[in-house]
Amino acid sequence: MSALQARISEARVLDSPSVRFRRALLALVLAAAAVVGPVGQARASIVERVVAVIGERPILWTEVVHRAAAGRIQIRMQTRDLNVVSVQEQEMYRELLDRMIDDRLEEQTADRAHVTVSPEEVDRGIANIAAQAQAQQGRPVTVGDVMSEVSHRGLTEQDFRDEIRRQILEGKLIELRVRPRVRVTDQDARAAYQHWVQDLKDKQPVDVRTLALRVVLGSTQQQVDARMALAWELVRRARAGDDFCQLVSQYSDDTSTRATCGARGAQPLATLLPAIQDAVRTVPPGGVSDPIALNTGQDEVIILVMPLGRAHVPSFDEVKNEMMQNALIEGLERARKQWLQDLRRNVYLDVRL
Numbered sequence: 001m002s003a004l005q006a007r008i009s010e011a012r013v014l015d016s017p018s019v020r021f022r023r024a025l026l027a028l029v030l031a032a033a034a035v036v037g038p039v040g041q042a043r044a045s046i047v048e049r050v051v052a053v054i055g056e057r058p059i060l061w062t063e064v065v066h067r068a069a070a071g072r073i074q075i076r077m078q079t080r081d082l083n084v085v086s087v088q089e090q091e092m093y094r095e096l097l098d099r100m101i102d103d104r105l106e107e108q109t110a111d112r113a114h115v116t117v118s119p120e121e122v123d124r125g126i127a128n129i130a131a132q133a134q135a136q137q138g139r140p141v142t143v144g145d146v147m148s149e150v151s152h153r154g155l156t157e158q159d160f161r162d163e164i165r166r167q168i169l170e171g172k173l174i175e176l177r178v179r180p181r182v183r184v185t186d187q188d189a190r191a192a193y194q195h196w197v198q199d200l201k202d203k204q205p206v207d208v209r210t211l212a213l214r215v216v217l218g219s220t221q222q223q224v225d226a227r228m229a230l231a232w233e234l235v236r237r238a239r240a241g242d243d244f245c246q247l248v249s250q251y252s253d254d255t256s257t258r259a260t261c262g263a264r265g266a267q268p269l270a271t272l273l274p275a276i277q278d279a280v281r282t283v284p285p286g287g288v289s290d291p292i293a294l295n296t297g298q299d300e301v302i303i304l305v306m307p308l309g310r311a312h313v314p315s316f317d318e319v320k321n322e323m324m325q326n327a328l329i330e331g332l333e334r335a336r337k338q339w340l341q342d343l344r345r346n347v348y349l350d351v352r353l
Contacts (some may be wrong), residue, residue: 051097051353054104059097064353068096070155097353103166105343106173113176117168125164138255174336181335188327193316196326200313203268206280207308209244210262214253215300224300231291231302238288244306253301262306266313276305285309 052059065072068089075088110116126143134141150160211234215227234251238244245261252258269277279289289305316323 049352051351052101053348053350053352054101055108055347057104057108059100059104061353064093064097064100067100068092071096093353097351101344101349101351102340105340105347106166106170108347109173109177109343110169113173115169115172115176117165117172121168122161122164125168126161129164135256138253174332178332178335178339181339182328182331184324184327184331188331189320189323190316192326192330193319193323196319196323197313200266200268203270204310205266205313206269206272206310207263207266207312208272208276208280209248209306209308210254210257210276211244211248211252211304211306212254213251213302215302217299219300227302228291228293231304235288235291235304238304238306244288263308276303279305280307283307 049061050058051061051064071092072089075085075092079085079088123143126146130141130143130146133146147157147160150157213227213231215224219227230251234247238247248262249258252262254262257264269280272280273294275292275294279292283289283305285307287306289303289307292303292305294301294303
């Protein structure tokens with residue numbers, strides 16, 4: 001395999017629907033850790049026991065507890081009712097154990113198929129996360145930044161690398177064992193389109209253009225005032241008839257929307273920041289709001305908003321490729337679940353939790 005083919009293969013694995021599904025699970029774990037800070041203050045002793053056996057390999061209670069640490073603390077931060085804590089923790093343990101059984105089945109399948117994940121692939125997976133974060137945030141994000149954030153949120157580097165390894169391994173197995181089972185037709189895409197259109201209607205989608213001016217953390221008052229003065233000047237120019245798209249291209253610090261005239265496509269109104277929602281409600285379509293100062297948690301941002309009214313719902317032909325992809329994702333997830341059920345039927349499985 002050529003170097004180019006290898007890179008393409010890696011990209012497909014890291015961006016596969018299954019990997020995106022697992023990333024969502026990882027994001028929940030990271031979010032839980034972010035709420036409570038570093039884990040590791042618990043003092044209670046843990047009695048070892050076997051909670052599941054897959055084939056001849058056990059899953060130990062301490063393994064479940066280790067992977068549940070952040071979620072367990074999050075539950076305790078949300079309520080002080082010990083009865084509620086107990087019920088929620090037991091549910092979490094059962095769901096986590098179910099995922100760990102799937103992980104173990106995938107590892108056994110990978111062993112038989114001689115599918116492995118090298119440390120270099122894990123490194124590239126983490127680098128890919130940093131690159132995606134950089135593209136989304138419009139500022140430099142290094143692997144060191146990612147690992148620092150992981151540590152800050154209470155996960156060890158090894159725990160994080162283990163999760164990335166599981167994602168990549170599952171992605172490879174999906175490509176090998178599941179992808180050949182899925183065939184997406186035009187009818188599947190049209191069904192996905194109907195669901196998508198209904199979802200858009202239910203969430204009141206709006207089209208909004210924004211121009212963002214970043215105010216770097218630590219700026220002097222003089223520098224802040226200069227950025228605000230620029231924002232008001234851009235408002236004046238836009239209201240006087242200057243092309244808003246050209247202003248976005250020239251001045252916006254949001255690199256992810258410079259090429260799209262400051263637009264991110266149809267978005268549910270409820271998902272927008274409250275200040276932007278207010279601008280959408282009060283500024284007429286095609287108008288430009290006064291500058292809106294926002295705090296992103298890292299930098300101050302001054303936003304100009306141009307509402308475009310209710311979102312245009314594209315025809316099927318306009319979004320056919322996207323709908324084919326949506327149908328593929330849905331088909332892969334159904335096939336993945338069926339594949340895991342087949343694996344469970346073909347192995348000795350004893351769950352004791």
